[in-house]
Amino acid sequence: MSNSLERFMLTRRRVLQGAAALSAGAMMGRSAFAAPDTSLSFIGWQYQPEIVDANVKTFMKLYDENVTYELVTGDYHPIAETKLTGGQHVDMLYAEEDRIARWHAAEWIKDLEGQQGIAEIKAGMFPVSVESLSLSDGRMCGLPYYAGYNTFIYNEEHLSKAGVSVPESWDAVLDVCRKLKKDGISEAPYHAMWGQRWPELSWSMFACWYSEGAKVFDENEDFVDEPALRKVLETFQTFYREKLVVEDIMTLPGEGVPSYASGRHTFMVVHDYNHKVANDPAVSKIAGKVRNALMPGATHSTMAWTASYLMGAQPVDEERVWNLLKFFGGKASDGQYHVIKRWALEFGLGSAYKEVMTDPEIVASFSKWRDVNISAKQLELATSRKVGKAIWFPEWDLFMMQKVQEYFRSGSSTDQLVTELAAKATELKAQYQ
Template sequence: MTSPLDRYLLSRRRVLQGAAALSAGTMLGGRAFAAPSTPITFVGWQYQPQIVEENVKIFSKLYDENVTYELVTGDYHPLAETKLTGGQKIDMLYAEEDRIARWHAAEWIRDLEGLAGVDEIKASMFPVCIESLSLNDGKLAGMPYYAGHNSFIYNEEHLSKAGIGVPESWDALLEACRKLKKDGISDAPYNSAWGQKWAELSWSLFSCWYSEGAKVFDADGNFVDEPALRKVLEVHQKLYQEKLVAEDIMTLPGEGVPSYCTGRHTFMVLHDYDQKVTNDPAVSKAAGKVKNALMPGATHSTMAWTAAYLMGSQPSDVDRVWNMLQFFGGKAKDGKYHVIKRWALEFGLGSAYKEVMSDPEVVESFSKWRDLAISGKQVENGTARKIGKAIWFPEWDLYMMQQAQETFRSGSPIDKLVADLGAKATELQKQYQ
């Protein structure tokens, strides 16, 4: 029998088992009388697909539309790229921000500039979100699926027992972890997503790098070797070598969230919406004890991102597909944020829209599980990962995670890791010239 937390995570990013009702290519929406005969094609990943199906039906009814929704189970981005490379025509699809420029360069998607209402839509979003959704030339390329950032959380009860405050630097965090372990309060005080999937070690490391003020890459896309970058890598290596993290941290399921919910760990860098899970008494033994603070580090910044709905480069009908992008990624023609507000209220997903984040219902809901003043400051101080727009970046990113893991495990020199990362970036830049 699976626990409530297991069921939550199963629906989140793991392959669905026996989801016959959501098989690929399922026709959704129950065509209205006036619906066009040619369907809009929509490809999505495995986050709450049953709700996506409901949203497709709402859109189809509201707009008298015909939609084919295809669920991609497994590692979404490589599978989506396989479909696109094979010539599959897709009208609307999901993507994380680091794929937008790559897919645009491959002529699989188009930008949204010039479509009705785009300027007003951009004016209603937070600047960091616009930056995430735009191409290098500034053109808006996607509508926001959700807006997130990596948060720093702590178990208030653990700190109280240890008689220590919330660490504001990485050195202070390291010392706090040593004391918590020595005092027997936590055998693995620090936790984070250290796996090799796209939203794990890379997002965590970039958040820590930005919090310390590391550029990682300069404006021209060149790798930057600097003390702040090395500092973060050194702290991570010490956390692992001193056994201040779980021995299996690099293979923890669910991005480490289930492990934190056991109450075993004190600190964690995690996706902001997952704090809602850690404070849910139905799935977490740490519920009610988990607080958020600004990221430790010299700048207290973090990595902020906005996932996207993209329009295929050859849409079956631009106006119809644009209606669907607006319905899912903004306001529908009835003036409601049908999809975005539901994600916020039910799952704690942040929005790129100022209006949604200031909505009284959303504010009340979010305030139950996190300090909104702190999270607001964290968003304002967030850093968008501009290098993600480089078409070679996904390859470097995977290489970086693999090499970082091995360095943390083996205790091999940080000098070598940094040199290898710089050399790999230069190699890939030349390949893609």
């Protein structure tokens, strides 16, 4: 079981060896009509690259096109930035929302305002996703790859054995974890993504900060030191000090999901699509026992985000690249959501489009592994990380993760940590002015 899950997670974020550039044109061959001689260039991260390649082939057949798809292995965003800095031509590429403003300011990508049908596309999305995909001045820069949020899941069998209900505050989570450990039900009841990568500790911390009502940054992009922020930090430091989390939580593979699926833990804050993995009997020992609840905390909010497909600043042909973006990040010319619907049905990835998330087939599929009513309520309460639009934010974010990990491990002063986080934000803002 554990080997199966490790293989599953490896496939999700695998690092393929060998040639990274796949010429879809060469694989497909020519259609009845001559595709353009100049191919569109598309680079992407290491999530299901075989399926991405198949999607490229479908696009080429449908549009009589020529595309070269390059898989970027390793830490995607820094590698992509290195490629762009070096002058590599890219027509379409992936990015998380915190890179959009940075890459636009560097003139590596262009906004999508004025493209045919853009107003209708925006009208069909959830507002939180439109905000995620737009610059601070409102110009939309990307089409959605998927839309997600961090969810609070729990093993209902553990709570039943302990005779406790789902905790609704972080104090209650701490108390229940202590009882679960004392009663021998779970040695490490609390679990989360605490690895030092952009979709792990950063997203987990912001989700929990928002759940307690912390601003983290205000409207002027100044760091906010407030009781809600400190409460979350100190609660998690207590989890680590009292060994209510596994000692190696900061270095676990697969975003900590294989460890959770082993049945060792009770609670986890994790990407919503990984709830599907935890309830998959092919890879999880606790399939069918994992339920979702609203995030604990004063506001029950969480962090929501929308990953994106972006258009390079100097597309080979703007109309052709716009077709590629719409095929992957929306409806194709035949009216179908070819890519987005497949991600939803096969992997549980949510969509920025209202039409997709109300599709009866997708609703039925999602209902098999999570309470969709709770999910809908959680999305209503979710918070978009607006500070992610600041061009300096990725550097602060990495600094924050390093310092927070040190804080958990060392048991050092909260005063010292928040002082360092505030100072780093001030320093970076000044550098980028």
